[in-house]
Amino acid sequence: MAMANSGSNALLVTQYYRPELIGSGPFCGDLAEYLTSEGDRVMVLAGLPHYPHSEIFPGYRDAPRRSETINGLPVERVRSWIPRQRSALHRILSEADFLVRGAAALFAGRVTRQQLVISLCPSILAVALGIAATKSGGRHVAIVHDIQSGLAQGLRMAGAGLLGRAMRWCERAVLNRVDVVVVLSAEMRSQLIANGVRSPIAVVPIWVDTEAIRPLPRPDGQPVRVLYSGNLGRKQGLGQIVALAEELQRRGSPIEIILRGDGSQARDLAAEVAARRLGNVRFADLLPRERLSEALAEGDIHLVPQEPEAAEFAVPSKVFGIMAAARPFVATAYPASPLARLRDASGAFVCVAPGDTSALTEAVLSLAADADARIELGGRGRMFVEQYLAKPRVLGSFARLLRTVGAP
Numbered sequence: 001m002a003m004a005n006s007g008s009n010a011l012l013v014t015q016y017y018r019p020e021l022i023g024s025g026p027f028c029g030d031l032a033e034y035l036t037s038e039g040d041r042v043m044v045l046a047g048l049p050h051y052p053h054s055e056i057f058p059g060y061r062d063a064p065r066r067s068e069t070i071n072g073l074p075v076e077r078v079r080s081w082i083p084r085q086r087s088a089l090h091r092i093l094s095e096a097d098f099l100v101r102g103a104a105a106l107f108a109g110r111v112t113r114q115q116l117v118i119s120l121c122p123s124i125l126a127v128a129l130g131i132a133a134t135k136s137g138g139r140h141v142a143i144v145h146d147i148q149s150g151l152a153q154g155l156r157m158a159g160a161g162l163l164g165r166a167m168r169w170c171e172r173a174v175l176n177r178v179d180v181v182v183v184l185s186a187e188m189r190s191q192l193i194a195n196g197v198r199s200p201i202a203v204v205p206i207w208v209d210t211e212a213i214r215p216l217p218r219p220d221g222q223p224v225r226v227l228y229s230g231n232l233g234r235k236q237g238l239g240q241i242v243a244l245a246e247e248l249q250r251r252g253s254p255i256e257i258i259l260r261g262d263g264s265q266a267r268d269l270a271a272e273v274a275a276r277r278l279g280n281v282r283f284a285d286l287l288p289r290e291r292l293s294e295a296l297a298e299g300d301i302h303l304v305p306q307e308p309e310a311a312e313f314a315v316p317s318k319v320f321g322i323m324a325a326a327r328p329f330v331a332t333a334y335p336a337s338p339l340a341r342l343r344d345a346s347g348a349f350v351c352v353a354p355g356d357t358s359a360l361t362e363a364v365l366s367l368a369a370d371a372d373a374r375i376e377l378g379g380r381g382r383m384f385v386e387q388y389l390a391k392p393r394v395l396g397s398f399a400r401l402l403r404t405v406g407a408p
Contacts, residue, residue: 009041010402011111013130014120015080015098017046018070021286022230022261024120024145025051027317030209031118032073034395035402044075045111045133047098052231052263054084066110076111078102089163095125102129114138116402119178122146124167128174139405142178147171147191172196180405182398187338202401207394208320208385212289215326215382216297224368225256227299229286230318232263237305240332242269243357244303244364245278251361253280255368258298260284296321300374301367302329306339308354320389323348323381328374330363332356348381 012032016024032042049057060077068075080098083090105111115138119130127142134140172195175181181201183189189201228241238259245257257280259269266283273281287295296302302322316339322329323346332354333339343351350367352359367374 009043009114010035010116010118011114011130011133012042012044012118012120013102013126013133014044015047015095015123015126016051016120017044017049017075019057020049020051021289022318023051024122025049026289027145027206028120029071030207030391031395031398033071034391035399036073038399042073043111043114044070044073045102045105045129046075046077047080048077048082050082052233052261054082054264056082076105078105092125092167095123098123099125099129102126103132106133116405117141118143118402120145124171124174127178131174131177139180140178141180141182141402141405142175143182144175144188144192145184147188147195168195175199180401182401185338204398204401205389205394206317206320207391208324208389209391210324210382210386211391212292213296213321213324214293215324215378216293218297218300223254223256224300225258225298226301226303226364226368227258227260227296228303228305229258229260229295229299232259232261232266232269234265235307236263236265237307237332237354238265238269239272240305240355240357240360241303242272242276242278242281244360245273245281246276247357247361248364249278249280251365253365253368255280255364257281257303258284260295260298261286292321293325296325296327299327301364302327303364304329304331304339304349306332306354308332308334308337319349320385323378323385326378326382328367328377328381330360330367332360346380346384348377348384350377 012028014024014028016028018025018029032044035042048060066077078098078101080101081094083094106113113133113135115135117130117134117140119127119142121127121142121144130140130142175197176199178199181192181197181199182204183201184206186203189203192201232238241257248255259281270283304316304319306316319329329349331339331349331351333351340351343349350363352363
């Protein structure tokens with residue numbers, strides 16, 4: 001069942017794509033591959049893989065592959081500047097470079113304009129590139145996973161000054177030129193409307209592959225482990241985990257905390273752990289996608305901290321993988337936040353106030369001491385994602401939306 005007519009063509013424009021293991025790369029890969037399985041011909045225009053690092057992946061550095069095929073899909077790569085320092089300005093410059101080089105690929109004929117274009121934000125400039133890649137009379141759907149102006153303001157990277165106003169103007173101007181904006185939550189839709197976005201906005205939640213992520217049993221005799229897995233970046237509020245580790249160590253708890261991942265704050269976190277002489281924290285690398293169930297099963301309890309000022313502008317998609325693995329987690333979130341609402345709807349995890357080390361510690365210790373509670377919360381999470389967020393269900397809804405947008 002194709003998006004408009006059988007065998008239609010589509011172009012996916014994204015700065016992030018496979019083989020990146022976390023962030024937008026796996027999301028875009030799943031989307032493109034699902035649409036292809038439905039009979040559509042999808043081409044991807046992407047940057048060179050690097051996330052969550054500040055360096056391009058090995059194999060793409062010295063002789064970057066301009067054209068390749070990944071899981072049967074053609075992918076055209078453009079090299080763009082990857083900043084080593086993370087700031088709003090550096091990120092904008094990197095995204096502007098991707099826009100310019102992507103436009104050059106269009107002008108040179110490496111990538112052809114299409115009747116249906118799907119673009120991904122984070123990177124409102126990738127959406128602008130999607131506009132340029134859309135044929136006259138064609139349709140363009142923008143997927144917004146991060147409201148960048150809100151994130152930058154919440155993380156104090158840009159505020160009410162010139163840069164913050166420019167970011168909000170750019171988001172408004174670009175998104176008002178697309179046919180449909182797709183967001184992850186009703187809260188994100190409200191924020192875009194408040195920013196002056198007048199294009200139609202549809203809510204399509206993140207999906208989870210409940211077939212690929214399966215609950216695995218806990219090894220007998222293993223001490224309780226607490227796991228954070230994903231990007232080690234600013235918006236994750238990972239200082240809260242360091243404070244938790246220090247308090248657990250002070251109390252003499254045998255609980256081990258594993259930080260699995262990489263990102264802009266990895267070195268700072270390692271330095272802080274060393275400075276505080278925390279012997280209960282272990283750093284680990286991300287495991288390959290095919291070992292995701294195994295990686296998630298390593299944690300008896302997962303942690304989902306957030307910087308509260310940024311929580312309204314980004315959805316922590318990792319929570320759905322944790323729920324699919326039938327593991328409980330403790331999140332830091334205010335009562336009216338999207339995460340707190342998800343807790344109320346699913347009953348699958350515990351929320352504590354951001355920055356409250358005592359409450360976070362008590363929540364972890366309580367779950368660590370109660371295996372039955374962990375099993376019950378994990379089971380609720382698995383049931384919730386199977387019922388509402390399973391990959392075929394959500395991607396089927398997205399494909400139906402695209403067919404409506406692409407229909408003559």
